[in-house]
Amino acid sequence: MKNLLLIFIFATFSFSSELNTYLSNLKKEATKENPNFKEFNIKRGEGIFTSKHIGKKGKKIACTSCHGIDLTKKSENYFTAKEIEPLSKKVNPTRLTDVKKVKKWLRRNFKDVYNRVGTAQEKGDVLVYILNK
Template identity: 50%
Template sequence: MKYLSIALLFSTSLMAASPEVVQYMNELSKTAKVQNSSFNGFDASRGKEIFTSTHTGKQGKPMACTSCHTTNLANSGKNSLTGKVIDPLSPRANPQRLTSTKEVAKWLKRNFMDVYAREGTAQEKGDVLTYIMKN
């Protein structure tokens, strides 16, 4: 049991997300499996595609996650509408990231709506989080 918790702590730190966010991702994973029986775990390269590709956003204009966050997650971004600086998304550059499920769920919902004009699926959300964690 002791070794298990040490291993769990170790893997958590490797994953660059807090235990509650890891727990949230486990729930997303379960939902993804229910929605798609061939789902076989989250994938950072799918997440990268979701994050960097351009779509017709909520305003009917081309929009990507990178429109505000830039392609380098370790850098600060800028809100494309207001110009306000956005702190880096990368948990390595910004330890505040991926520490609160409430924050993560809020921004995933909002930003999928802004860029994709729909809410992301559980798999898409998990893929994006996996991509962010690795950057």
């Protein structure tokens, strides 16, 4: 039992440091894209997450169209009406722990909403916004 707990703590810790590594890589990339870049910004992230754009199937949607505006609540996929678990780590601690999953969905979801992939700065901004929710 005690060992299991230790493994759990270790896994949680190493996952979150995995996300930190990803964020610091995004930061390096963002600095290359824009020499004036300083820090990721929650306010800019909010704009990215909540503003509507002509995206998938010509629909005017935002990230909130699928994830909702209150990230501690469940929501529904705009296209398939399938339930989506909350994005907030406060109620769903496994969120943003698996970097492979985070990368895959950011890529897909930016295409859904913006019809293009996100820049390093945009991805970092939106991640710090979600982390703050």
